[in-house]
Amino acid sequence: MKPTDIPTFAANQLTLLDAELKAELEETSLLVSQSSPTALQRAGVAILNLQVSSQRTGLGGKTVIDLELDPVVGGGDIPEHGIRTGDIVSVQEQPSGSAKKKEKNELVKKGADGVVLKVSPGTVAVALDKEEVDVPGGKLWLVKLANDVTYKRMNQTMVRMQKLTDSEYTPFMRVLFGLGSPSPLPADLSNSDTGVGKIEWIDSSLNGSQKDAIRFAMASREIALIHGPPGTGKTHTLIELILQILQRKLRLLVCGPSNISVDNIIERLAPHKVPMIRLGHPARLLPSVLNHSLDVLTRTSDAAAIVQDIRKEMDQKQASIRKTRNGRERRAIYGDLKELRKEFRERERGCVDNLVRESKVVLATLHGAGGFHLKNQQFDVIIIDEASQALEAQCWVPLLAASKAVLAGDHLQLPPTIKSVNSKSKAKVSTEGTKFEDKKSPGITLETTLFDRLLALHGEQIKRMLTTQYRMHEKIMAFPSKELYDSKLQAADSVKTRLLIELPYEVRETEDTKEPIVFYDTQGGEFPEKTEDEEVGKKAGKGMSLGESKSNELEASLVKLHVRNLVDAGVKAEDIAVVTPYNAQLAILSQLLKEQFPGIELGSVDGFQGREKEAVIVSLVRSNAEHAVGFLGEKRRLNVAMTRPKRHLCVIGDSETVGRGNKFLKRWMEFLEENADLRYPDPSDILERAR
Numbered sequence: 001m002k003p004t005d006i007p008t009f010a011a012n013q014l015t016l017l018d019a020e021l022k023a024e025l026e027e028t029s030l031l032v033s034q035s036s037p038t039a040l041q042r043a044g045v046a047i048l049n050l051q052v053s054s055q056r057t058g059l060g061g062k063t064v065i066d067l068e069l070d071p072v073v074g075g076g077d078i079p080e081h082g083i084r085t086g087d088i089v090s091v092q093e094q095p096s097g098s099a100k101k102k103e104k105n106e107l108v109k110k111g112a113d114g115v116v117l118k119v120s121p122g123t124v125a126v127a128l129d130k131e132e133v134d135v136p137g138g139k140l141w142l143v144k145l146a147n148d149v150t151y152k153r154m155n156q157t158m159v160r161m162q163k164l165t166d167s168e169y170t171p172f173m174r175v176l177f178g179l180g181s182p183s184p185l186p187a188d189l190s191n192s193d194t195g196v197g198k199i200e201w202i203d204s205s206l207n208g209s210q211k212d213a214i215r216f217a218m219a220s221r222e223i224a225l226i227h228g229p230p231g232t233g234k235t236h237t238l239i240e241l242i243l244q245i246l247q248r249k250l251r252l253l254v255c256g257p258s259n260i261s262v263d264n265i266i267e268r269l270a271p272h273k274v275p276m277i278r279l280g281h282p283a284r285l286l287p288s289v290l291n292h293s294l295d296v297l298t299r300t301s302d303a304a305a306i307v308q309d310i311r312k313e314m315d316q317k318q319a320s321i322r323k324t325r326n327g328r329e330r331r332a333i334y335g336d337l338k339e340l341r342k343e344f345r346e347r348e349r350g351c352v353d354n355l356v357r358e359s360k361v362v363l364a365t366l367h368g369a370g371g372f373h374l375k376n377q378q379f380d381v382i383i384i385d386e387a388s389q390a391l392e393a394q395c396w397v398p399l400l401a402a403s404k405a406v407l408a409g410d411h412l413q414l415p416p417t418i419k420s421v422n423s424k425s426k427a428k429v430s431t432e433g434t435k436f437e438d439k440k441s442p443g444i445t446l447e448t449t450l451f452d453r454l455l456a457l458h459g460e461q462i463k464r465m466l467t468t469q470y471r472m473h474e475k476i477m478a479f480p481s482k483e484l485y486d487s488k489l490q491a492a493d494s495v496k497t498r499l500l501i502e503l504p505y506e507v508r509e510t511e512d513t514k515e516p517i518v519f520y521d522t523q524g525g526e527f528p529e530k531t532e533d534e535e536v537g538k539k540a541g542k543g544m545s546l547g548e549s550k551s552n553e554l555e556a557s558l559v560k561l562h563v564r565n566l567v568d569a570g571v572k573a574e575d576i577a578v579v580t581p582y583n584a585q586l587a588i589l590s591q592l593l594k595e596q597f598p599g600i601e602l603g604s605v606d607g608f609q610g611r612e613k614e615a616v617i618v619s620l621v622r623s624n625a626e627h628a629v630g631f632l633g634e635k636r637r638l639n640v641a642m643t644r645p646k647r648h649l650c651v652i653g654d655s656e657t658v659g660r661g662n663k664f665l666k667r668w669m670e671f672l673e674e675n676a677d678l679r680y681p682d683p684s685d686i687l688e689r690a691r
């Protein structure tokens with residue numbers, strides 16, 4: 001075990017994060033600065049011809065404006081757009097159609113930035129960031145901006161970490177960087193003197209590996225990893241762990257990389273009547289979770305009344321601004337508003353502090369945990385769900401103040417998506433636990449998650465794996481289990497033999513519906529791949545550049561034929577998903593399938609992580625004489641693709657190309673040849689039949 005030098009680590013992360021932010025900003029600002037508003041609207045990232053229909057005081061004393069279509073252009077519903085709740089946008093005066101590029105760029109800097117609160121067919125509500133904003137009058141447009149909040153929090157955290165001196169390192173940090181070892185645990189964790197003692201399980205359905213993982217997580221002093229392969233009940237296990245920790249009167253912070261990962265836990269904790277608080281912008285929370293949100297609690301709890309009075313007064317002032325066009329009067333009202341806001345914030349902060357201090361469980365996204373609400377707050381345990389999907393710097397936002405952490409995840413599925421080339425792994429850190437080589441050049445990239453790094457540092461002793469999976473037919477599970485999970489996965493009795501014909505509605509028995517795995521082997525060079533440029537995106541109505549991507553039209557037709565067969569046998573389109581690693585293929589599939597099978601779900605493999613469906617068709621696309629497989633070669637991506645289905649997996653691909661990609665792919669092709677219902681499709685009339 002080689003320790004990692006903390007300042008070097010932090011400096012390295014800062015460089016990598018900087019490159020990543022640049023790459024992300026470039027992507028958006030290139031689009032914004034080089035395109036006209038009309039082109040941006042077509043790309044789904046802008047809405048034109050808007051006006052303010054109302055203005056009020058929202059959360060945190062912020063100004064909220066409702067935007068609707070200008071009656072001059074006919075009013076009514078806003079045309080189709082890609083602006084969603086939670087997006088960061090800028091509201092600006094709309095340049096006239098003839099505005100030159102330079103003027104347009106200047107406009108990008110003007111206007112008011114904010115977060116989209118609500119999107120309905122006729123309006124978009126935006127909570128503005130700055131307090132003293134004079135919302136531009138006249139015709140407005142709204143454009144989506146890149147979100148750099150997450151980066152700011154990560155940067156602040158890494159800068160703090162870089163400045164810490166040796167004496168300031170907590171025992172927890174020491175263990176996480178290999179400067180100390182995890183405290184040893186007794187062999188028998190149920191021993192009440194040295195372990196956690198006897199546990200009264202709240203959920204009686206927990207299986208052995210889940211109970212072991214909970215015992216282990218409770219007993220460990222600094223760090224515990226709960227490794228949850230697909231469908232093994234990782235969240236299920238965390239819920240019990242949270243309840244057990246609470247019974248022991250400890251205080252908990254629960255985080256995840258995305259809002260959905262956090263909300264998922266709240267929804268499952270709610271039936272247990274746990275008093276909890278969710279931090280975060282209400283615009284980004286699931287409606288079912290809002291009752292626990294700090295913002296709502298500051299309005300509904302007893303302590304909130306005192307904040308309400310002032311909110312009313314601010315609303316009245318806001319309304320009067322809109323009534324006057326006289327500059328002096330407006331300035332005077334803004335002056336009053338400024339004072340009121342100060343008062344509002346003070347009262348609100350007092351109310352918030354009390355609420356947070358009194359709650360035993362606080363939930364937030366990783367970067368959300370870096371806000372002022374949690375300053376100086378202490379927690380006994382920090383739990384991070386989906387930790388293998390989070391950047392390490394993101395994890396340190398809450399962890400810098402931690403004394404013990406439990407991380408749940410699966411490092412054998414895909415890590416977080418990285419845009420900057422330099423930050424991508426050249427696979428120096430094996431996902432199966434190779435040691436780092438050198439502390440000066442630790443080989444840590446942005447893709448190396450904390451989960452990966454800790455496994456490489458401390459090995460299996462800090463981890464427990466969940467081994468019973470509740471999703472896949474045992475045949476579907478067999479290959480990933482053998483290849484990636486040391487053959488340790490077992491299919492629960494309730495799922496291990498289930499097929500499409502046993503769905504709870506009528507499905508006819510056909511050669512497809514009685515098979516757990518079907519493989520269409522397109523070998524022979526008659527299903528060639530094609531390199532696509534952005535044109536495909538345009539055809540699919542997205543108008544966005546896809547860059548260079550691959551597609552395979554004949555394979556797409558084969559997908560359609562298979563979907564049709566399943567649907568004809570009675571399988572509902574809603575129970576079928578098609579996944580493919582390539583965006584260009586996704587665009588073709590969308591054109592081919594969406595209209596005829598509206599309920600079907602199409603997605604990239606990366607986007608489908610965490611999801612499941614009764615039947616999943618995987619289109620592998622690659623078929624070329626060079627046997628190039630591109631990013632199909634990433635086994636974590638294939639693992640995600642092949643572990644989404646419950647009852648039926650259909651793989652479409654060229655075994656000659658794919659099988660020569662690497663050893664893992666070769667073994668997968670061999671496995672399919674031996675275990676799947678193997679078919680060699682005839683390319684001659686496929687296009688015709690798929691019409």
Ligand SMILES: Nc1ncnc2c1ncn2[C@@H]1O[C@H](COP(=O)(O)OP(=O)(O)OP(=O)(O)O)[C@@H](O)[C@H]1O
Pocket residue numbers: 205206207210228229230231232233234235236237470471610611
């Ligand atoms: N001990 C158990 N007994 C019966 N069913 C279980 C058990 N544990 C988990 N499940 C079921 O398995 C499914 C997956 O559970 P959960 O959503 O917690 O998994 P997960 O591991 O978090 O998911 P993912 O695979 O997306 O990471 C759920 O339907 C859950 O009810």
